[in-house]
Amino acid sequence: MKAKSRSAIISAALELFAKKGFSATTTDEIAKKGKVSKGLIFSHFHTKEDILLAIIDEEIDRFLPKFNQDDDARDPKEKLTSFMNGWLGLLEKEPLLILLSLRLNLDESWRKILRRKGKQYIEIYLKRMRDLLIQAGSKKPDLDCYLIGVLFDGIAANYIAAPEMFPLNDIKDYLIELLFSYWQNQK
């Protein structure tokens, strides 16, 4: 079945691109890891780059929409916690996608492609996050948005580098407490 081999290639490539980077990954390695012949790769994708573009297209679609769900948590703290859990849960569920996107974000050209691709999602998330922050008591929601974004990126980079060492949950709990405490005290 065509779809089967295609997804074998995609997932082999995702792992390799994420762990070694696009240029350092050879089509031989992809073929080997995906257990298909090199020729088959090029009957699915015109070029090596097209594999990465397909990953960006399809894998982003696969996991980003999950955030869309309206979460029904009642109070703001619970909502923010749930929001953060959603994000940080991805780190554990899809570390390869996160690692790949950290990588791609360092390349100007790929960053552009990612941005274009995720534009509508990013806007929705930013909007939701901003609403949440205001509900949670933030006086400077724009700055707090930046702060949360920065924290997510930083946490991702550190968690990816040493998942077993990094105190993901402690950091998360601490952050929520810290931010809420600050917002409360500003009132």
Place this chain on the structure above:
Amino acid sequence: MKAKSRSAIISAALELFAKKGFSATTTDEIAKKGKVSKGLIFSHFHTKEDILLAIIDEEIDRFLPKFNQDDDARDPKEKLTSFMNGWLGLLEKEPLLILLSLRLNLDESWRKILRRKGKQYIEIYLKRMRDLLIQAGSKKPDLDCYLIGVLFDGIAANYIAAPEMFPLNDIKDYLIELLFSYWQNQK
């Protein structure tokens, strides 16, 4: 002069490795940007990898020691501010080094080399940061150390991606206020 061409190669390679990544950079490009012949590169360095190793060795030595200076700021807040200014100032002064180190940190093997190389520095900084945090009122200095590390990485990644858009100073001031406020209120 030998040293001159060597540093031309190093700085050309630094820029390219940082912007495009190690594998995606060719020795031809380095030669062209460094305005030297390809042959000369290999009379200075045995392999392309050696150029990167030299960058790690020399450039890290070049900028890391600046943190060693005992800063004479009086109160803890000033000290932390100065410490953060030091770090974040690097983003503006040496964006290529920061970008390169963000990249290398995503690769397991390079990460190890970086860690080994920077071990003594990292330990000193962590120790100094911990002291600072305690002086500043942190009740959980270990968690705060992680937090600061995470913040630096996240800020770096976001600043590098769009230096002119990212409100570096606003974020820095906000963070200091936020952290101190939290620490104070915990007393």
Place this chain on the structure above:
Amino acid sequence: MKAKSRSAIISAALELFAKKGFSATTTDEIAKKGKVSKGLIFSHFHTKEDILLAIIDEEIDRFLPKFNQDDDARDPKEKLTSFMNGWLGLLEKEPLLILLSLRLNLDESWRKILRRKGKQYIEIYLKRMRDLLIQAGSKKPDLDCYLIGVLFDGIAANYIAAPEMFPLNDIKDYLIELLFSYWQNQK
């Protein structure tokens, strides 16, 4: 029906081999143009080369015999005119076959195959042409045979390159007049 798909393949291959050349034509293209699957091509023909061999065999058989018919024109001029019309008419009716044979004649190995294949026909034509030329007044029928052969090839190459521009009929009429005039004046 088996014969139907076979002839679809043959005629797709003929067009592509003629227009792009044997090596530059892929079996994918043949399949696409012939509206059959690639697999089917190889159930009809063992190799790509076999398709070309089949074209040579079958298509040459299909059109060469037409010259065999005894033409009943009375005087030599009419006969030669009819002979030339026969040849040159092929250019308009079967340009692909002509183009293909021009191509194959440039390749030593294919030329040999063509010669072997068409041997009996060629001999008959040469003989008939020689008779005709003698009847028409040629003093040097061997040289005139070469000349006619040369003219046919040259006309074919030029007509194929720009059918709508090339004054095929003017050239033909002019040639007949020129040759006959020369032969007459030699008497």
Place this chain on the structure above:
Amino acid sequence: MKAKSRSAIISAALELFAKKGFSATTTDEIAKKGKVSKGLIFSHFHTKEDILLAIIDEEIDRFLPKFNQDDDARDPKEKLTSFMNGWLGLLEKEPLLILLSLRLNLDESWRKILRRKGKQYIEIYLKRMRDLLIQAGSKKPDLDCYLIGVLFDGIAANYIAAPEMFPLNDIKDYLIELLFSYWQNQK
């Protein structure tokens, strides 16, 4: 020396492209015949196609200008003979270029490139040939131009296919006699 290896590649490629065709020639063969490494080919030429483009550019320039020389032959017959000798001499001196150009003329896209490239030359030759034909007594110089072109192409194709068998000089002499005789008798 760079120019030396370049011309080794060019002349190896010319021979192979002429004898086997562009698509049927591999870069391996070119490297082997030119006695250079495969890598060197691509430091001289970006793609295989570029080698052919360079041949078209440089080799055509190398031999076409020879026709430009004003020949000082006195009477029209001598002039035409000299003109034909020039053309047909090329067959013996540069059979590979002639064979290659016969091939390229069968491909629509290459034909266009050849035409574009040789445009100015072709126009000059056509003009000179027309003048010559008029001086020689031609009443239909345009048709005669076509005729001469056709003859050259046909002669080339036949000579190339079997140089030792084809009576090049006999044909040439016969043609001159035939044409002049016709033109004379028209007066």
Place this chain on the structure above:
DNA sequence: AATGAATGAGATTTCATTCAT
């Protein structure tokens, strides 16, 4: 009979590295 996914040998192209000058 028919399909088109799959293969693998081989073609084109790239690039770190060497070496003659």
Place this chain on the structure above:
DNA sequence: CATGAATGAAATCTCATTCAT
């Protein structure tokens, strides 16, 4: 020291052919 032509191993990509369905 310095150059850049040259190399060859390896990377990307193509395509005739096979084969499971």
